[in-house]
Amino acid sequence: MPTPGREPLDEPALRAAVLNGxxxxxxxxxxxxxxxxxxxxxxxxxxxxEGEVLTADRQDAGRGRLGRGWTSPSGAGVAVSVLLRPTVPASRFGWLPLLAGVALADTVREVAGAEARLKWPNDLLAGPEARKSAGILAELVPGSGNGGTPAVVLGIxxxxxxxVEELPRPDATSLALAGARTLDRTRLLAGLLDRLDRRYRAWTYVGGDPEASGLAPDYRAACATLGAEVxxxxxxxxxxxGRAETVDDDGRLVIAHDGGRTAVAAADVVHLRPTVDR
Incomplete structure (x- = not known):
């Protein structure tokens, strides 16, 4: 029997909410x-x-960035991957994990009712203590069918x-521990996929332009890394x-340091001091 509160996803309800044209x-x-x-x-x-969604109640070998594992008891979290084939310049692909982060933060705030901020490039921080509650992994699958069109698999x-006892690391949290008012995984996943749909279509409609789509300003507003010493x-x-100043047009983190300013495309970021007002 499933643990109370960790029942399997409601597949019929999820299909009705997600497969809607x-x-x-x-x-x-x-x-x-x-x-x-x-x-x-x-x-x-x-x-x-494009548009395939795969979700599971439990992952035995989930992966995060840099080969890290991501596991969770059955029914205790959302594990989902989506298949995208963006027809935008490849230089814009770096925005996909950031786009997913904005959609996820919006879901946690609007559906779960919990505080949510983003840590560049792929973490969601929840609750008043801003602890990690989610990770995002984007993987390129080059020349993968459909006439050789590259695919991006986006996992959350x-x-x-x-x-507390089940958390994978001491700086982590869950929505339950962060004071969320809703812990229904079916509702959370449906809300996330809806927000991903709207964000992605707006972004691709303008050729992946992060400013014209509204993605860049929304990401910067939600990102706890910006303004922090890192x-x-x-x-x-x-x-x-140095000090994290902004995210540039290619989704890179711009850091001001003693030697000048450097745009970083990939890194593990540690917040050394809290964000300052921006």
Whole structure:
């Protein structure tokens, strides 16, 4: 029997809410899988169209950035991946995890009723203590069917009912611990997919322009990293310490430091001091 409050997703209700003639063309709901991103990437390589959604009540081998694991008890979170084939310049692809972050933050605030901020590039911070409650992973699947059109698999993992003892790391939280008024995973997932649909279509309509679509100003307004003193741990093993100033047109974090200003495309960011008023 499922743990009370951790019942399986309501697939009929989810289908009715999601498959309504918008972006989402297919929905797969699994009890358990290794990784929703890995499953959907394989479907992309087989030529699956844009708009496929894959979700599971439990992941045994979920992945975060830099190869980190992401696991959760069955029914305790939202684990979902979506397949996109954006017809925008590849230089704009870096905005996709940020777009997902804005849609997720809007969902947590508007559906769950919890405080939500974003940490560049892929974390959602929830509750008054701004602890990590979700992660986002975007993976490119080059030349994956459909005439060789590249696909992007966008995965989101959200902690919903995890207890303190179940949290994967000491700086994490869940919506339950963050004081959310709604913990219904079906409602949360339907709300997230609706907001992703609207954000993505607005963004692609203007060729991925983050300013014209309204994505960039909304992301900057929601991002707790901007204005903070940070240490950016770079993929080459180096580090950059300074003040996070803005996010540029390609979704890169611009850091002001002793040597000038550097735009960072990928990094693990540590907030050293709180955000200042902007």
């Amino acid at each position: 918008g972006l989402w063309t297919g929905l797969r709901v699994l009890a358990v899988t290794g990784s929703t991103n890995a499953d959907l990437a394989e479907l992309a390589r087989q030529g699956a169209p 993992g959200l902690n919903v009912t995890l207890t 240490r950016a741990e770079l993929p080459d093993g180096g580090a950059l310490v």
